[in-house]
Amino acid sequence: MFGSKTQSLQQRAQKVMPLGVNSNFRFWGDGITPYVQKAKGGYLWDVDGKKYIDYRMAFGPIILGHAYDEVDQKVIEEIQKGILFAMTGELEVAVAEMIVEMSPAIEMVRMACSGTEATMHAIRVARAFTGRDLILKFEGNYHGFHDHTLWSTYAPVEAYGNRRSPIAVPASSGIPKGMREFIITLPFNDFEGFERVMKSYGDQIAAVISEPCQGNCAAINPQDGFLQLIRTETEKYGCVFILDEVKTGFRIANGGAQEYYRLQPDLVTYAKALGNGYPVAAFGGKREIMSIIGHGVAQGGTYTNNKPGIAGAYATLSLLKSKPILKTIEKRGQRLMEGLKEIFDENDIPSVFTGYPAMFSFSLNTDSVTCQRDWSQSDHELYIKLADKAIARGVMPDRDAREPWFLCYEHSDADIDETLNVYAEAAKEIKR
Ligand SMILES: Cc1ncc(COP(=O)(O)O)c(C=O)c1O
Numbered sequence: 313m314f315g316s317k318t319q320s321l322q323q324r325a326q327k328v329m330p331l332g333v334n335s336n337f338r339f340w341g342d343g344i345t346p347y348v349q350k351a352k353g354g355y356l357w358d359v360d361g362k363k364y365i366d367y368r369m370a371f372g373p374i375i376l377g378h379a380y381d382e383v384d385q386k387v388i389e390e391i392q393k394g395i396l397f398a399m400t401g402e403l404e405v406a407v408a409e410m411i412v413e414m415s416p417a418i419e420m421v422r423m424a425c426s427g428t429e430a431t432m433h434a435i436r437v438a439r440a441f442t443g444r445d446l447i448l449k450f451e452g453n454y455h456g457f458h459d460h461t462l463w464s465t466y467a468p469v470e471a472y473g474n475r476r477s478p479i480a481v482p483a484s485s486g487i488p489k490g491m492r493e494f495i496i497t498l499p500f501n502d503f504e505g506f507e508r509v510m511k512s513y514g515d516q517i518a519a520v521i522s523e524p525c526q527g528n529c530a531a532i533n534p535q536d537g538f539l540q541l542i543r544t545e546t547e548k549y550g551c552v553f554i555l556d557e558v559k560t561g562f563r564i565a566n567g568g569a570q571e572y573y574r575l576q577p578d579l580v581t582y583a584k585a586l587g588n589g590y591p592v593a594a595f596g597g598k599r600e601i602m603s604i605i606g607h608g609v610a611q612g613g614t615y616t617n618n619k620p621g622i623a624g625a626y627a628t629l630s631l632l633k634s635k636p637i638l639k640t641i642e643k644r645g646q647r648l649m650e651g652l653k654e655i656f657d658e659n660d661i662p663s664v665f666t667g668y669p670a671m672f673s674f675s676l677n678t679d680s681v682t683c684q685r686d687w688s689q690s691d692h693e694l695y696i697k698l699a700d701k702a703i704a705r706g707v708m709p710d711r712d713a714r715e716p717w718f719l720c721y722e723h724s725d726a727d728i729d730e731t732l733n734v735y736a737e738a739a740k741e742i743k744r
Contacts (some may be wrong), residue, residue: 313344313703321347337371340711343558351378356708364708367726369718372527372559372671375585375641376631379721383588386627387620388523395619402616403626410629411586411594414562417555417577421596422605423616426585427558428456430593431521433611434579435460438552442600442607445493446513446549448466448520451478452529452684452714455521455556455581459487464497465528466714469688475499488654499683500526503536505598507545516550524569527559529684530675531716533668539573546578546611553577558593559716562586562689564668566632572668590624591615637721638670644728645669645719651732660737661694672732689712696740701738707731 322345323331323350331339339345347359354377358364366378366486371382376383404423411421424430439445447460451472455461464472465483475478496513498505500522510517520542526532539555555577561568562585569575578601583593596602599643605611615621631637656663656676664675675681675690676698695713702709707730709717 313359313700314346315362317359318347319343319344319466319700321359323523330580331465331574337712337715346708353377353379354724355721356432362446362706364703364706365723365731367707367709367717367731368715369720370589370678371584371696371715372563372718373587373589374718374720375670376588376628376637377720378589380686380722381587382631383590383624387590387623390619390623393619396615397617400617401595401619401622403619404622405532407622407625408594409627410626410633411582414551414566414580414633414688414716415580415581415596416567416574417598418596419599420602421594421613422602423622424583424593424595424613424709425591425615425618425621426456427556427581427719428458428553429553429613430557430583430595431455432458432460434595435519435521436597436611437605437609438554438579439578442518442550443605444463444516444551446496447494448496448498448509448513449518450526450683451497451558452500452526452532452687453521453523455523456558459491461521462487463495467521472497472685475502475505475685497529499685500529500532501538501682502535503535503538503541506541510545510549511512514545514551515700517546517551518547519554520546520550520552523555523556523558524564524573524575525665525667527671527686527716530673530681530687530690531671532681532683532687533666534573535682539569539575543575543577551574551581552670554579556581558583560668561640562629562632563670563718566638570631586628587621587624588628589623591618592621592625594625623659629703639688641719641721641723642669644723644725645672648672648717648719648728648731649674651728652735655732655736655739659743661743667716673713675713680717697742698735698738701741702731705734705737707734 329661451464467481561582579597677691
């Protein structure tokens with residue numbers, strides 16, 4: 313699939329890095345793992361110099377475009393004044409003010425460096441606030457690499473047991489067995505199961521954590537009323553509702569899923585699009601909850617005010633506030649989704665589209681996808697076959713059907729047209 317430089321770099325990398333990568337998710341297999349040379353706007357070039365329209369967007373952070381000049385200029389200007397301090401600067405206060413202003417559910421916020429850190433801190437705060445230990449999460453949702461919620465994330469769903477009494481399955485060796493005591497898992501969009509579990513365990517649950525859509529499982533949307541049910545049930549039992557907006561935040565709307573669904577969770581986590589790729593994250597929420605931090609509740613980090621991340625966030629949020637960036641992405645994404653749907657229909661491939669124009673996915677040879685258990689029945693092999701043909705023609709979605717397609721502001725109408733041409737050819741070829 314890739315050229316000779318890619319192959320030799322993979323061999324070199326595998327001698328010094330497990331799988332030859334710095335995140336398991338970047339490994340597609342021996343001989344089929346891409347290695348990048350550079351990226352600009354909506355494009356990237358692999359080490360063999362081949363150009364692609366990129367729809368992976370670094371797993372979601374790139375909301376404006378790769379190497380976006382206005383953001384990079386602000387970062388360069390700021391890092392020349394020092395990159396890290398054991399004290400607080402004005403720029404990070406300004407970023408916190410912007411997050412509070414743009415996010416309907418956030419009154420106070422703390423910065424972090426990654427989505428993993430943001431959800432880890434939010435869970436600590438929720439446990440401290442409620443004095444409880446149990447966390448409820450949904451199968452197929454991913455909240456980062458810490459041990460608290462890395463359960464029933466990527467396992468084959470056969471291991472999850474019956475949906476009435478799901479088995480929580482650790483997604484890795486090395487997670488202490490004892491942590492199973494602190495986690496309850498449920499299928500996403502299971503209204504009846506959620507109400508039943510809340511009735512039994514609600515008063516022991518510290519937090520219900522959920523992505524608004526299943527951003528790590530084909531962007532499966534919440535059914536009407538599901539997020540609202542989480543809100544009312546958590547209120548009823550005094551649990552903290554943590555909305556994990558690491559993928560949806562500053563992407564599906566300036567105010568994220570809180571604005572999109574008119575939702576008031578207790579805590580919210582951000583990363584990814586917040587900094588257009590610079591390492592920055594945040595968690596925040598109600599003043600009553602956030603203000604326990606520092607009063608017997610520990611939170612911090614040497615790099616939580618790192619200047620590249622803070623300056624990246626400052627520039628990105630300033631642009632999102634001042635231009636109709638997300639509306640433009642939405643229009644182009646809508647055309648891409650509709651065009652792909654038409655191609656699958658024309659080629660008699662049943663498809664279900666999920667997510668939002670800025671972050672969507674499709675499941676093939678199926679007619680309904682409401683949770684990871686449904687998604688696992690869809691035709692992943694066909695998804696990969698199409699993706700491989702597209703990649704060979706210079707259009708790069710992720711090969712993993714669970715990972716959504718991400719659009720950025722610099723994806724042009726011509727890029728959308730080219731992508732549709734490539735998928736039309738690929739679909740026709742497969743049909744033949
Ligand atoms: C919803 C969600 N939460 C948390 C994380 C973890 O973020 P990070 O990779 O920055 O640690 C991710 C990463 O993909 C995510 O999608």
